[in-house]
Amino acid sequence: MARITIREAISQALWEEMERDPSVFILGEEVGVWGGTYAVTKGFYDHFGAERVRDTPIAENAILGSAIGAALVGQRPIAELMTINFAFSAMDYIVNQAPKLRYMFGGQFRVPLVIRAVGGGGRQLGATHSQTPDAIFAHFPGLKVVSPGTPEDAKGLLKSAIRSDDPVLFIEHATMYQVRGEVPEGEYLIPIGKSKIQRQGSDVTIVAYSKGLELSLKAAEELAGEGIEAEIVDLRTLRPLDMQPVIESFQKTNRAVVVEEGWKSYGVGSEVAARIYEQAFDYVDAPVVRVAQKEVPLPYNRALEQAALPQVTDVVAAVKEVLR
Amino acid sequence: MNKERLLQMYYEMVLIRRLEERGAELYQAGKIGGFMHLYIGQEAVSTGLIAAREPRDRLITAYRDHGVAINAGISANEVMAELLGKVTGISKGRGGSMHMASVEKNMWGGHAIVGGHLPIAAGLALGDQYAGNDNVTICMFGDGATNIGYFHEALNLAKTWNLRVLWVCENNQYGMGTTVERASAVSEIRQKADGYGMGSERVDGMDVLAVYEASQKAIDSVRTRSEPYLLEIVTYRFRGHSMGDPERYRTQGEVKKWQANDPIAIFRKKLTARKAATHKALDEIDARAEMEVEKAIEFAEASPEPELDDLFKDVYVEEV
Known part of the structure; x- marks a missing residue:
């Protein structure tokens, strides 16, 4: 490696x-x-x-x-x-x-x-x-x-x-x-359209990809310090969307947070949440929470920009909300 | 050009005309859906142009594509079946009037976004250049397409990269109902090539032989000089922009004036004057085209609808 x-x-x-x-x-x-x-x-x-x-x-x-x-x-x-x-x-x-x-x-x-x-x-x-x-x-x-x-x-x-x-x-x-x-050393391929568990856990399912994965991995470390073990499913492909690992994880944890960097409305989180409700409604213990960008055009000023973008603290807070 | 080829061109022009006249009736009868744009009046353009290509030269056009499809060698059966949405249609009933294509006949569509296929045409030529052959891509579009960004990006790229594209503007005087003068900064579309250092020529599109000669010269120039060229072919559509066009933007007098210049009648006169054919021989060709169209309608009517189970087929090459 x-x-x-x-x-x-x-x-x-x-x-x-x-x-x-x-x-x-x-x-x-x-x-x-x-x-x-x-x-x-x-x-x-x-x-x-x-x-x-x-x-x-x-x-x-x-x-x-x-x-x-x-x-x-x-x-x-x-x-x-x-x-x-x-x-x-x-x-x-x-x-x-x-x-x-x-x-x-x-x-x-x-x-x-x-x-x-x-x-x-x-x-x-x-x-x-x-x-x-x-x-x-x-x-x-x-x-x-x-x-x-x-x-x-x-x-x-x-x-x-x-x-x-x-x-x-x-x-x-x-x-x-x-x-x-x-x-990995040498030649390898990863198939398009397969989600992947990037971190194992049993308390809550975090669904993420790209920047959302980076935020979620950091949040999971923080949460582990408080005794909360998050399982992270990385979508990797948005279309075709592979929900199977998400559903399997959710059936285990019964609680989910979806993390994306784009705007919340009509976003990846909306799609994933809807599919969880469609495919695993009987397993729902708490409403799915979406972590996403605030609904503004991104500003230039650093503090304003960071305030609009989803942060690790947002993911941590969302997990605590679904576990409440 | 030998007599046989001349008569083949005449046959194709009449075939396109009859196929569309009958198509219009089927549309009125509710058997054809969607938009349908007739080529009637413009038959000399694609007939003369495509007669000048070698089979390896690629064709791509806009949504007024029935004539191009026929000239490219797609059968009347396949065109008619596509209009009726049947699985035996050239695009298996998925495309309709505006989306006819055949890889086998080197005809790459039938494209319905105005100007959208021009950069794709540059790409067909790029693929050939990359493969190291000297195929020419012939890209047809209307006058309206020369006012949109795609046109300018595509011409600039083609000239900059020495791509073998023959750009063919079919100037039929109107972009939908707006005259060239009301929509374009210059009324001679040919002039737009100047800004890209590209050679160009303006041709009478009602004379199929003039179109053929200019096209042959232009294709040859594109191939040997390895650079694009723009042909502006001036023509006129006798019918509305599409079915259901109220035609408030032009007078019946104007249409009648152009109809007096019917490309089929002009060609007929030339053929008989040259003694390439007698009136009787041409009448026989007319009858043959008519029969071909009636056969195509029978074929299309008798053809099966696409299977509903195939709805999801060919969204992707690979199963998802």
């Missing part, structure tokens, strides 16, 4: 898949000569060349539209959105084209496309650059939405995404590139 960062894990996944399969190429803003604005593709341009690490104009429709076209004729493009906030400039391709072309043309097409996008708040970038809009994308059948919270999952899931014949939106969190963790 090697101990690496999420940045290194993503970088390794891209590198290994490009070495393995010549039809894989990267395109996006500043992915080449610059090396990626989050340095994920540093060194790629020199090694793989300008054809396979393609700097694009700042034009999201051109990036995603051309990636879809190349995927239709058999290439495996990885399109990078510098931030997920720019996805809104090319929403048509993410929700209205890539996920629909196969179905709408009677199964004739394949769109083996990966869209990598960096999301998340906490970097004082202001309201238009700090969003966690993951739930919006998970709304659309035909798209797969993946958002890992550990280096091991980031590497294994990205490799699966690149090999998938379906379009995958792979969402990374801007403040988690330095998160370290153990990664």
